[in-house]
Amino acid sequence: MPETTPRNDAAAPTLDEVAAAAGVSRSTASRALNGGLRVSPSAQAAVDEAALRLGYVPNRAARSLVTRRTDSIALIIPEPDERLLSDAFIGGTLRGVGDALARTDLQLVLLLSRKNETADRIARYLRGGHVDGAVITSHHEGDELERVVAASSIPAVFVGRPFDAPRELIYTDVDNVAGARLAVEHLVARGRTRIAHIAGPQDMTAGVDRVKGWRDALSDHGLPADALVHAQFTTASGETAAAELLAAHPDVDGIFAASDTIAVGALRALAAAGRSVPGDVAIVGYDDLDAAQASTPPLTTLHNPVVELAATAVEQLLRLIDSEPGDERVTSIVFPPRLVVRGTT
Amino acid sequence: MPETTPRNDAAAPTLDEVAAAAGVSRSTASRALNGGLRVSPSAQAAVDEAALRLGYVPNRAARSLVTRRTDSIALIIPEPDERLLSDAFIGGTLRGVGDALARTDLQLVLLLSRKNETADRIARYLRGGHVDGAVITSHHEGDELERVVAASSIPAVFVGRPFDAPRELIYTDVDNVAGARLAVEHLVARGRTRIAHIAGPQDMTAGVDRVKGWRDALSDHGLPADALVHAQFTTASGETAAAELLAAHPDVDGIFAASDTIAVGALRALAAAGRSVPGDVAIVGYDDLDAAQASTPPLTTLHNPVVELAATAVEQLLRLIDSEPGDERVTSIVFPPRLVVRGTT
DNA sequence: CTGTTAGCGCTTTCAC
DNA sequence: GTGAAAGCGCTAACAG
Numbered sequence: 001m002p003e004t005t006p007r008n009d010a011a012a013p014t015l016d017e018v019a020a021a022a023g024v025s026r027s028t029a030s031r032a033l034n035g036g037l038r039v040s041p042s043a044q045a046a047v048d049e050a051a052l053r054l055g056y057v058p059n060r061a062a063r064s065l066v067t068r069r070t071d072s073i074a075l076i077i078p079e080p081d082e083r084l085l086s087d088a089f090i091g092g093t094l095r096g097v098g099d100a101l102a103r104t105d106l107q108l109v110l111l112l113s114r115k116n117e118t119a120d121r122i123a124r125y126l127r128g129g130h131v132d133g134a135v136i137t138s139h140h141e142g143d144e145l146e147r148v149v150a151a152s153s154i155p156a157v158f159v160g161r162p163f164d165a166p167r168e169l170i171y172t173d174v175d176n177v178a179g180a181r182l183a184v185e186h187l188v189a190r191g192r193t194r195i196a197h198i199a200g201p202q203d204m205t206a207g208v209d210r211v212k213g214w215r216d217a218l219s220d221h222g223l224p225a226d227a228l229v230h231a232q233f234t235t236a237s238g239e240t241a242a243a244e245l246l247a248a249h250p251d252v253d254g255i256f257a258a259s260d261t262i263a264v265g266a267l268r269a270l271a272a273a274g275r276s277v278p279g280d281v282a283i284v285g286y287d288d289l290d291a292a293q294a295s296t297p298p299l300t301t302l303h304n305p306v307v308e309l310a311a312t313a314v315e316q317l318l319r320l321i322d323s324e325p326g327d328e329r330v331t332s333i334v335f336p337p338r339l340v341v342r343g344t345t
Numbered sequence: 346m347p348e349t350t351p352r353n354d355a356a357a358p359t360l361d362e363v364a365a366a367a368g369v370s371r372s373t374a375s376r377a378l379n380g381g382l383r384v385s386p387s388a389q390a391a392v393d394e395a396a397l398r399l400g401y402v403p404n405r406a407a408r409s410l411v412t413r414r415t416d417s418i419a420l421i422i423p424e425p426d427e428r429l430l431s432d433a434f435i436g437g438t439l440r441g442v443g444d445a446l447a448r449t450d451l452q453l454v455l456l457l458s459r460k461n462e463t464a465d466r467i468a469r470y471l472r473g474g475h476v477d478g479a480v481i482t483s484h485h486e487g488d489e490l491e492r493v494v495a496a497s498s499i500p501a502v503f504v505g506r507p508f509d510a511p512r513e514l515i516y517t518d519v520d521n522v523a524g525a526r527l528a529v530e531h532l533v534a535r536g537r538t539r540i541a542h543i544a545g546p547q548d549m550t551a552g553v554d555r556v557k558g559w560r561d562a563l564s565d566h567g568l569p570a571d572a573l574v575h576a577q578f579t580t581a582s583g584e585t586a587a588a589e590l591l592a593a594h595p596d597v598d599g600i601f602a603a604s605d606t607i608a609v610g611a612l613r614a615l616a617a618a619g620r621s622v623p624g625d626v627a628i629v630g631y632d633d634l635d636a637a638q639a640s641t642p643p644l645t646t647l648h649n650p651v652v653e654l655a656a657t658a659v660e661q662l663l664r665l666i667d668s669e670p671g672d673e674r675v676t677s678i679v680f681p682p683r684l685v686v687r688g689t690t
Numbered sequence: 691c692t693g694t695t696a697g698c699g700c701t702t703t704c705a706c
Numbered sequence: 707g708t709g710a711a712a713g714c715g716c717t718a719a720c721a722g
Contacts, residue, residue: 012474014715025693030717038691057473061409062715065698070406075455077439090436094422098457107475110420110453112443128402129357130452235639264639271641294580294609296616296641359699370709375701385707407699410714 013054021050033058072107073317074134076122078143088289089306093137093159096310104318106132119144126152133317135159137310141203155320157313161205161332170320172313172333176206179302179337180213183256183284186300188221190345192254192282196227198241198266200258210258210286227252231262235291238265246273253281254345260285260292263299263344282345297343305335358399366395378403417452418662419479421467423488433634434651438482438504441655449663451477464489471497478662480504482655486548500665502658506550506677515665516677517658521551524647524682525558528601528629531645533566535690537599537627541572543586543611545603555603555631572597576607580636583610591618598626599690605630605637608644612689627690642688650680 019029024043032039032047033056039047050056064070075097077090101108109131113122126134126148133155139145141163149156150169158171180197187195197214200207211228218225227249231241238257242265245252257263263285267277275281277297285292285301292299312333320330364374369388377384377392384392395401409415420442422435446453454476458467471479471493478500484490486508494501495514503516525542532540542559545552556573563570572594576586583602587610590597602608608630612622620626622642630637630646637644657678665675 012472015717016715026715027694027717028692031692034717040691043691055472057469059410059715060473060475061406061415062698063717064406065404065410065700065715066717068698072454088433090439091434094435094455094457098459101457102459108455108457109417110439110455112439112446112453114443114447124402127357127400128405130405235635261635261639268641290580290606290636291639294606294636294640296613360701361699371700372702372710373708376708379701383707388707404699407714408701410699410716411701413714 012059013056015056015058018047018050018054018056021054022046068129070107070130070132071105072109072131073101073314073321074109074111074125074131076111076113076134076136076139076145078113078139078145088291089138089287092289092306093310096307096312097135097314099307100311100314100318106318113143113145119148123148123152126154133157133321135310135313135317137313138204140201155317157317157320159309159313161209161334163205170316170330170332172309172316172335173205174304174309174335175337176209177213177216179286180210180256181217182213182337182339183286183302184214184217184221186284186339186341186345187254187256187282188217188223190254190278190282193223194227194249194252195223195254195256196229196245196249196252197225198238198245198255198257198262199228199230200233200262202230207258210256214256231258231265233259233261235261235265235268238262239269240265242266242269243273246270246275255281255283257283257285260287260289260295260299260301263301264291264295267295267299267344278343278345284339284345288340292340292342295344300342300345301340303338303340305338308335357404358401360401360403363392363395363399363401366399367391413474415452415475415477416450417454417476418446418659418666419454419456419470419476421456421458421479421481421484421490423458423484423490433636434483434632437634437651438655441652441657442480442659444652445656445659445663451663458488458490464493468493468497471499478502478666480655480658480662482658483549485546500662502662502665504654504658506554506679508550515661515675517654517661517679518550518677519649519654519680520682521554522558522561524631525555525601526562527558527682527684528631528647529559529562529566531629531684531686531690532599532601532627533562533568535599535623535627538568539572539594539596540568540599540601541574541590541594541597542570543583543590543600543602543607544573544575545578545607547575552603555601559601576603576610578604578606580606580610580613583607584614585610587611587614588617591615591620600626600628602628602630605632605634605640605644605646608646608689609636609640612640612644623688623690629684629690633685637685637687640689645687645690646685648683648685650683653680 015026019026028043029047032044036044135157137159146162161171161173162169199211215225229241229245231237257266263283285299288301288303292301361371364371373388374392377389381389480502482504491507506516506518507514544556547553560570574586574590576582602611608628615622630644633646633648637646
């Protein structure tokens with residue numbers, strides 16, 4: 001391979017060139033390349049051969065211009081979220097999206113929304129018709145994403161239930177209320193009676209729902225639901241909150257943490273306070289991402305099926321995109337919770 | 346706000362409509378919208394006003410068709426990588442890319458390459474001219490990404506030094522050899538003389554370089570470099586490898602792990618073996634992502650500036666995109682290592 | 691089954 | 707400084 005030979009494939013071949021090489025018209029070539037409806041076998045073969053030989057790749061912009069389809073979907077991620085940086089949440093989401101997109105030839109456009117211009121830029125982008133649909137993940141109450149998405153009239157699916165669903169927004173989620181109940185039930189079954197909760201951010205439905213489940217289950221058992229502190233979904237925040245909790249409620253013998261990262265922080269606070277786990281205090285976390293297994297001791301936790309959540313969201317979005325408005329096939333999907341028992345309870 | 350009023354902004358306004366509303370020709374409108382060169386102040390104002398009022402958003406496909414620019418870049422992530430799922434690596438990368446892209450109005454297209462069709466699909470996409478450039482992250486020796494990228498003649502920057510850089514591929518990286526040396530020096534300074542290494546995957550330059558740094562530093566001190574085991578960048582794998590290490594070299598008093606996730610696994614193996622940390626065995630990890638702080642005890646580690654690495658890669662890419670071939674301003678950038686001392690050494 | 695004919699929305703010479 | 711005209715590469719009627 002001569003090092004200095006100039007590339008002769010500089011310009012990408014156009015459909016015209018493929019058609020010429022195949023000895024057919026451009027339209028026939030186009031048909032052949034797009035499913036081959038109403039194309040003679042010979043023409044089809046000629047076009048296929050020419051396209052392959054020339055290394056033809058259709059120009060997406062040109063196609064998009066006429067089809068009014070972009071063959072791409074957006075994944076919207078509000079960047080300020082701590083989780084983006086701190087846990088494996090985003091990795092799982094990408095994997096799910098990737099899985100679901102694998103069979104299609106759709107492209108994934110990432111919209112990292114910065115704190116300031118969040119809604120505005122996203123709105124412009126969505127209204128600009130640059131994507132055929134959008135999946136929105138880890139959205140917060142104040143971020144206007146729900147409003148923007150609803151107003152854009154673009155097909156969209158949320159990962160995680162939106163705060164208010166004014167016009168039947170579609171979403172995928174895990175049943176966080178039921179999950180939290182499971183956590184508490186588990187602690188109760190282990191004889192715990194003074195069960196606290198370190199809640200996550202209350203501007204996300206996951207945070208709110210987990211509080212509710214905790215409260216409900218406690219109420220069912222006639223146990224007090226007053227030991228409640230708040231934290232972000234990070235280890236550092238969890239540690240602080242747990243210390244605060246121990247100070248205010250020294251008699252706590254069980255903790256349900258709204259995330260594994262928080263639980264890991266609690267583990268450290270407990271160690272610092274000289275309390276044994278699960279001897280003095282039993283802990284249950286939430287998420288079952290890497291942190292749960294990596295912690296010492298490994299965390300009992302509720303599985304958060306992030307990969308499936310994302311994959312299902314994309315599947316629903318795809319369905320939504322080529323469905324008539326009002327089609328009742330496309331619905332929100334809520335996964336049941338699943339408790340994973342390890343060493344902390 | 347009437348709930349049932351039909352949207353009248355259904356179709357996105359075109360440049361023609363903006364021009365008409367502003368009372369100028371389409372070309373003048375176009376000029377005004379694109380920097381306003383050779384446009385009278387009055388015309389400029391009229392166009393600006395009309396665009397704003399109509400909520401005009403240029404059609405990217407149409408523009409791209411004529412400018413031969415897509416105004417988007419690709420982020421290529423080989424999916425099989427365990428890290429994608431297990432640690433905060435990808436989150437940091439996205440954040441860096443997002444930061445660098447924030448000022449531009451470039452779009453980010455994500456290319457998750459699946460194990461099988463990796464090279465092929467990416468190659469087609471790159472050659473199709475769908476993006477103006479690409480950033481490639483966490484690539485492995487066998488994945489052909491380097492070849493494909495080089496062959497595509499598209500501007501590209503690697504995050505992490507490529508395996509062989511046949512035609513001066515541009516990359517950003519941290520000096521992993523120097524980092525590993527620092528780790529060993531730190532252990533030596535603490536009086537350790539039997540220093541092992543749990544290596545990462547050897548099909549990534551980071552893995553190879555860290556082994557080299559470890560070996561070099563040991564050699565400098567006249568210490569043996571025979572206690573070497575291999576692992577993936579995961580906690581589970583790290584635990585297994587560490588157990589293996591302890592069995593083969595019971596006299597080890599210091600461990601340099603190729604990642605924090607591995608180090609956390611080692612911590613568990615050590616605990617299982619009844620060895621105290623850092624009393625019996627001191628440990629140094631690598632990455633300084635969330636795992637390092639969350640572990641018990643917190644890990645002494647080498648900071649891996651993933652956010653900066655990604656941001657710098659994008660900046661170099663942008664520079665590369667609008668530079669003449671052969672421009673010597675655009676170079677690879679290697680960050681110096683930084684040791685972060687915590688509780689394990 | 692095939693080719694001809696129109697554009698999709700935009701930027702860009704090129705005269706004026 | 708401005709508008710007319712051409713055309714980017716492709717698909718989609720529409721006749722044949």
